[in-house]
Amino acid sequence: MTEALVIATLALPVCAAGLLALRLPPAAARRLNTACALAVAGAAAALAIVELSQIGTPVAGRWYAIDPAGAVFLLVIAAVGLMSALASPAYLSASVQSFFKGARARAAYYAALYLFWAALLAVAVADNLAVAWLLIEATTAASALLVAFSGRPNALEAGWKYLVLTTLGLAVALLGIIALYAELAGGHGHGALATLDWHSIHRLAAGLDERPALLALVLIIGGLAAKVGWSPVHNWLPDAHSEAPPPVSALLSAALLPTVMLVAWRAQVALEPGTGGAGSGLLLAFGLGSLAVAVPFLWRELPLKRLLAYSSLEHMGILAIGMGFAHPLATAGVLLHVGGHALAKSLGFYATIPLLRRDPELGRRPAHGLFAISPAGATAITVSLISLGGLPPSPLFFSELLILLGGLAAGQTVVVVVAAALLALGFLGLAQSTIEGVVSDVRATGAARAGGRRMSLLTGAVSIALLALSAGIYVLPDSRLVTQVMGAVL
């Protein structure tokens, strides 16, 4: 039964990609897209719920494994994928220019979107480091086309930069995987793929020499950093997020980056017996570096999507710090943060669809007077930015609090102090952007008020979900979920 669900979760989006690649009339494509999105998200969510309902007994087969961490990420990918797929028709109906010619554009968009979604879902359930790497590489091909979908010169630049930087980064990670394989197999590899299963790595890591194990980990995490967008290898991130269609930006920021980070986290935890605490130090360094680079940009006047992109850099930094603390409180914070960030960031990107439709120049200039352009879009942006800034009762306030408390409990006082200072500055920067861009100049016109019902509904639903997530601060610490994630991110 579970295996059937896993197969459905992975096969449905691939089949959907095949069906939607046919050149269907717009209305038929929209209906098919809705049906496929609901089916894919339903299967993935069911799989995650199966695992979360029986914590302590991981769901595993010969080629897949769903542990508590994987289940949480699976839920996030399912939710963001569903929202992105449902938001896509609104974007496509307004897009006039494309990388692809004529009628092929819509079909190519949907096919790439579903293949991207399929690869992301597969990463979360991959039981093997090498397989996870291959799937991450597969996300690059589909998502680079989506980043450049508008076909504008800036989009081509963003897509190309993303393709080159992440593929070179992944080549470095692959060298690390091969070095690790050579160490684990101890000269007796005989082509055994299972050597790179997460559990095998963890089991064999204790017998590794520290130096080569650490070097392999540095290459793996350093290479994956290019795909996560951690500083200093983040150059593609603001460009790709700002130029991609908004539903794709949401999928990139809220699903792709955390999912690749899950693989880095698993690698760090799996190799811990061989590397000591060095892996945690590496994550903390990437985390603090990313926070430090992102915060000054949150103070600058930037176009909305670019601001959201730098906020992604900030939040990937926070997540890395939480993973690096390796304390139950911080782990609870990480799980809460992944969910809260996904909802808030997706809402922010979707909100740009009506805003950019009414004023395409918003993609190039800093936002001002958004209420006058689209009250519903501006409200959604406000909810998104306030949540991302970590203003209570945003779940991100509680998750950041948990992460910092976890750091204090882990004895990382200096890191906590620096991170807290940077987070405070980041919050002030986002608050300033919200006031300047959204709340100022609130002279809305009647025409602008019209047609925002769907966006208002989405904002309401996401706000309720964010508030519900905030309850995680009471539920998650000391929960079995966190204990299991701590015991085995594998």
Add this chain to the structure above:
Amino acid sequence: MSAAFLWALVTLGFAAVVVRRRSLGITLMGAQSILLGLHAIGDTHDVPLAIAILVGRGVVLPLALLAVVRGTRERRRVSSELLALPRLVIAVGAVAAGAALVPSVGLIDPGAERAAIALLVLGIVIAAVRQAVVFQVVGFLVAENGVYLAGLAVSGGVPGAIELALLFDLVAVLAVAAAFGTKIHEHFGTSDTNLLRGLRD
């Protein structure tokens, strides 16, 4: 692995840094892939898989790139590029730095290990200093050849499933890169990526 074989691989990588013509760069990278493939065939129990990988990496990928070159003719040299000598100096410096700074990754053949890291570094250098789209793809493939060499240096080899899946991934990424190359040429009349500089903060 013999020193001559490893030196040949690295020399082909250096040559790809300096040559002017895109087709020549592709041929050099293809020759490097074929050398690696031939070595793999002589060193494996799974000959059909090794042949498939040789054909994929050494023939199909270079031919696909040559097709991109044919469809994106350049009227003149990509002007934003550094001259060949400075490019070579940067490449030699980067490879020397890589050799000095990267500790042993623990492969059984230290020569192959050094050559693998040199190719990885050379690939990154090619992608950084060459401005034509096709050369940046060649850089990526040279880096991948370095990783493939590291895989060949592992006793017993890396799992065949991984090699095959990696080849599939390479083909997918190359197809996307080719689409980008064509589109960039369509927009700008050249495949000079230096023109892609609109996004700055």
